[in-house]
């Protein structure tokens with residue numbers, strides 16, 4: 001955009017950081033390193049491989065330290081315990097030095113051979129290159145169906161569109177990394193945060209490979225927690241559902257109550273005790289639920305405020321920068 005107006009400096013070599021969160025991945029690391037080096041060495045740019053050791057206990061830490069002492073391009077950050085992949089990726093974004101950053105799983109489900117295409121899209125002007133799965137060869141039938149359903153629901157509820165069939169495999173420009181880092185919230189649902197920043201995005205389709213070796217680190221409980229985090233961090237709909245349900249029950253209770261009273265007053269019929277009781281019960285519980293919903297709305301505001309997300313991000317400003325400052329004031 002404005003690049004054409006700037007004076008031309010001989011450009012410094014570009015650096016790409018590949019962030020690889022690892023938790024007990026000793027079995028796949030040799031393959032992972034070999035494939036990454038094979039791809040990256042063939043490109044005309046510098047790179048760093050930033051391994052985030054997420055509290056591994058299987059010898060991964062020692063292995064990585066040895067690799068880092070042999071290769072300048074490798075850096076290892078050891079977390080003090082297992083914090084989970086979302087935290088590991090956050091650490092990676094904080095410590096990456098590259099002009100662009102690629103996040104990649106150690107188990108080779110995200111093929112490193114696609115990195116040149118990602119870099120190409122970035123050089124063509126995209127801040128974000130999202131990798132979208134065409135197929136999920138490596139995943140079980142259960143995981144495929146539940147992931148499909150979950151992302152459809154999340155998208156209905158969420159305030160930003162979270163693209164389906166995408167994982168954490170993606171490229172971010174320096175600007176996109178800065179945007180990610182500007183979100184200081186503690187509960188980090190990365191897929192939501194990635195979507196929140198917007199910015200010019202390219203999507204590349206790929207076939208997700210099965211795990212090269214080792215076992216998946218995600219149990220059902222972890223996935224359920226991550227799923228719940230996604231909905232509660234990116235949507236206040238569950239609160240709204242409580243308010244609406246409360247309001248409906250309140251209306252039913254009121255109508256029923258009025259009906260009982262009207263019948264007694266207009267037709268002189270005796271008040272039906274069970275009916276009156278049901279009306280009272282509905283009225284009171286509806287009142288309670290809708291009050292909780294209102295209370296929840298305030299809690300929701302606090303929840304939104306406390307995340308301290310920036311209110312907006314600027315992609316670019318267009319102005320006649322070459323005008324003298326004095327003229328620009330008028």
Ligand code: UDP
Pocket residue numbers: 020021022023024025054082083084085088104105106107109215216217218
């Ligand atoms: N991982 C991590 N911390 C964890 C769990 C996983 O850093 O607590 C890493 C793991 O080493 C791998 C990536 O996150 O590089 C994806 O994990 P995995 O392949 O087990 O997940 P799946 O592909 O089964 O969803």
Ligand code: MG
Pocket residue numbers: 105107109211216
């Ligand atoms: Mg995997």
